[in-house]
Amino acid sequence: MLGILALSMAIVFGLAACGGPVSLWKADLSQDGVFNVDSGKAEQPYGTITKNDDNTVTLKSSTADVDGELWAANTYFGEEDKNFDYTSGMDISYTVKIDPATMTEGTHAVWSLALNGKNGAYLTELPTYFLGTEEGVKFVYQFTGVDDRDTVMANESAYTITEAGNYTVTYTLTTAENGELNVAVTLKDAANKTLYTSEASTFTVIKNDDYTAGTVVKEDMTNGIRYLWLSRADVDVVVSGIEITE
Numbered sequence: 001m002l003g004i005l006a007l008s009m010a011i012v013f014g015l016a017a018c019g020g021p022v023s024l025w026k027a028d029l030s031q032d033g034v035f036n037v038d039s040g041k042a043e044q045p046y047g048t049i050t051k052n053d054d055n056t057v058t059l060k061s062s063t064a065d066v067d068g069e070l071w072a073a074n075t076y077f078g079e080e081d082k083n084f085d086y087t088s089g090m091d092i093s094y095t096v097k098i099d100p101a102t103m104t105e106g107t108h109a110v111w112s113l114a115l116n117g118k119n120g121a122y123l124t125e126l127p128t129y130f131l132g133t134e135e136g137v138k139f140v141y142q143f144t145g146v147d148d149r150d151t152v153m154a155n156e157s158a159y160t161i162t163e164a165g166n167y168t169v170t171y172t173l174t175t176a177e178n179g180e181l182n183v184a185v186t187l188k189d190a191a192n193k194t195l196y197t198s199e200a201s202t203f204t205v206i207k208n209d210d211y212t213a214g215t216v217v218k219e220d221m222t223n224g225i226r227y228l229w230l231s232r233a234d235v236d237v238v239v240s241g242i243e244i245t246e
Helices: 149-153
Strands: 004-008 023-026 048-051 057-060 090-098 108-117 122-132 137-141 159-161 165-175 181-188 194-197 222-233 236-239 243-245
Touching: 090 222, 122 149, 122 165, 122 181, 122 222, 137 149, 137 165, 137 181
Parallel strands: 004 236
Antiparallel strands: 004 090, 023 243, 048 057, 057 236, 090 165, 108 122, 108 222, 122 137, 137 159, 165 181, 181 194
16 A cells, blocks of 8 residues: 655745745646646656545556656646746745655655756756655655665655654755855744755756766756656655745
8 A cells, every 4th residue: 555645735936025925826736737647758657647626636656667666747837848937046845744654664755846957958856855764754855866765864964754744845046156056955844843954055967968967057057947746756645736936
């Protein structure tokens, strides 16, 4: 039996000058096409989408084994070009309901935020991990491959969730004085208490044929947010909302 990770997502891009966010796009989960279920590659099949009566959707991973991994479904933020322009200070957040009783030891759900380069090509991934352990559900942001969970499990800075509830993950993207792009990730509980904060760090390209691997990602290389997707999972994920604001 798969565990169930009920996920409520809200994606926030910065704050408006008036102190409140301005919505750029909000998903209508009753409509088709919010999540892409066709990777375009037979050898890398995405999962399936089920609409629920309460205006949520359930994401299920593909049953196909792709090099030992189960691929999941992908959201494109509702735009054909899959891109929103990058602005320094962006906050990209999603809220999830985590239940350690159902997300048991050995299960996982890996979400990843992808960026586009100035040439429009895929640039890199920023993965966040929920990993079921004997002690609870471990959460961590680690700039590494989405399948590198053995390394992630050894990360001593991770936070372990032991109580069921809603948790909010926020990516903050800023441009440093030297033009490098910095990323920091926080985890907050339903009471808005910060439980985890990653170190703000510049990041390098993981895999991109158009740029040299290992070079620092500069502002002039970063065109925008490409997508947020459930890249790997062996649990069901229930999504109740997605929104982009600034």
